[in-house]
Amino acid sequence: MAERTDLVDILIQSGVINEEQASQIRLEHINTGREIKSIISERGLANPKQVVQAEAQLLNVEYIDLSVKAISPEILSKIPESVARHYTLIPVGYDENGKLQVAMKDPLDLQLLEFLET
Secondary structure (H helix, E strand, O other): OOOOHHHHHHHOOOOOOOHHHHHHHHHHHHOOOOHHHHHHHHHHOOOOOHHHHHHHHHHHHOOOOOOOOOHHHHHHOOOOOOHHHHOEEEEEEEEOOEEEEEOOOOOOHHHHHHHHHO
């Protein structure tokens, strides 16, 4: 049986939180039903960038730091601004196969992924 991996496990592996903090987070999540990210944030155990990087690792998607990524106007023009704002996404470049790469707020939005494929 495969070992369970979740956001908390990844934050432990990366040294952001320790086992005791992980247990407290999980216990609060079970007792309150609150989202794990909210608990971590509220307790100040990880900064938003650390959480997003851990989520990217969990989902097996590339993390792109848009604050340091230079994006050409030509790439930006590939998706209309109104569409980018509506779906909270931004074109960032091309992969090795020439396919447009897009950074998006929710990489699990299946409807958006289908839209982008067309």
